[in-house]
Amino acid sequence: MICFISVVLRSFKNSLQYRGAAIAGMFTQVFWGLIMIMVLDAFFMNETGTAPISRVQSITYIWLGQAFLSLLPWSYDRSIQAMLYDGRIAYDFIRPCSVYWLWFARTLGWRTAAVTLRSVPLVLFAVFGMRLLGMPELAIAPPANAVQFLAFTLSMFSAAVLGTAITMMINVSMVWTVSGVGTVALVSAVVTLFSGMVIPLPLFPEWTQTLITLLPFRGLVDAPFRLYSAHIPAKYLTYTLLHQWIWIAVFLLWGKAFLRKGAKALVVQGG
């Protein structure tokens, strides 16, 4: 456990240095968020009062999506890819630890660092920047209440673990493919759509809702954000967490088995 935390911290520290990239990424996300909000706002102007999620809730949903974008498992851990590519990965196999958890800790540290760097300035912009720009009605709303915020925090933490467990599937696939680009192209389309990053999930057609609810991806974005704005009441937190942790267990077991198979296929080349 100490070993796991130590790797998370080092990876976090290591990733904090990419401040330039985070700032650049933040600007993209501000504009992306603004565009999405304006499109959605146009939709709400013609709304007849039957929308499954309110205007304010969906604006907040989109801002939170931009703030926590880096937690989304739509990319692979570049440090692991680099180690697989040049063979440094051999060192992970001579440590008295599980290789799976070493990589997991690395990815978790990297993702939390990326989120920390981006979410704080982005939320500040979504609160104050929007008011300075004269669009207070498009600013992010505060959490519904303290209980909802606590529920949001708990499910956001689970979302980070779930996102890391899914990222691990992509990481492990690189044992065979070396480059994660192809896998990411496939996975990212599914993840962004079914997590709620493209359109808030409540706005999806009625007949898709059962499927969307069962899939793991709503635990990444949709469920915590709806807890924040009380679209899901805090009393249903248990269901959200249960859904998230069942899928976390599935991806952990699956990823571990996948890596065991991969380790047999892995041949560290050269000397």
Added chain:
Amino acid sequence: MIEVHDITKTYTVAKKTEGAFSSIASLFRRTYHHVTALDRVSFSIKEGELIGYIGPNGAGKSTTVKILSGILVPDSGTCTVDGFVPWKDRKAYVRHIGVVFGQKTQLWWDLPVSDSFALLRDIYAIEPGAYKRSLEAVTELLSLGAFLDTPVRHLSLGQRMRCDLAASLLHSPRLLFLDEPTIGLDAVAKFAVRDFVRQINETMKVTVILTTHDMDDIEALAGRILILGDGRVAFDGSISTLRTSVPAHRYLVLDFPSKAEADHFTGTMKNLHGADLVDSEGGRVRMAFDPQLLPPQVLVKDITENHAFSDISIEHPPVEELIARIYRERLGQ
């Protein structure tokens, strides 16, 4: 300490042929060929030995190190290290070994060296007291003090290699694998690495297996050398055994005042029975002879009576050449 018996390892490699069409064809039907990296390799190593493990590129050195460190599983054969089978019970086994893969660093590129060390302390769950002692010992031996807080990317290759060596010893392993630790290093850094390897072997009683292409490493360090080629052990013994086991020849080097005199001398070489011309450059002539067939005093006397030269010397062939001969003669390369 290490018992390796009849280890065999074969890699399967997909065959790629030239041309655009053949790469399309390979999508449907792939042909494979097998590369035997190790072919019934056996050896045993006692505690406290310092072994030089050498062989040409692709001989199977790194494969052996990977099998002994539990990363690769051999196709057949047995191997025990300190009572462990390396690839079974991996987590318990690797506590007792340290590995440095040359050209591959285990340090975190963008973090200070001390961060990588602290991480290893946590990974190996080293007691604070023991950690402090081994950190002080390696810092002292490798003079790391000046750059422990420098990010690894700012270190020179030599400094980084010293840190990598230190990192592999923090958990006080009893067995250390060094895979080409001096590759690419300058003379000073090489000396530092060699000195350190000798010290940990002598004072800390760490058993060391060193793979290298650098014959100076071998001459400076290894009490015993294992030569591997084509997946087989071609030689196992000390350097002095190596010298006597390879048909010994000597070099006679003559310096003449001018190139014309050297050329005149090489023109009369057919009179010097048994000595072969190796090369002639400027005024310097190099000849090889077998001292068994042609005693040096006879050869030198013959030359001094007939030619005027400015300098003369007799040389032993360098270890490098002995090993190259083993590669050629015993391995048919």
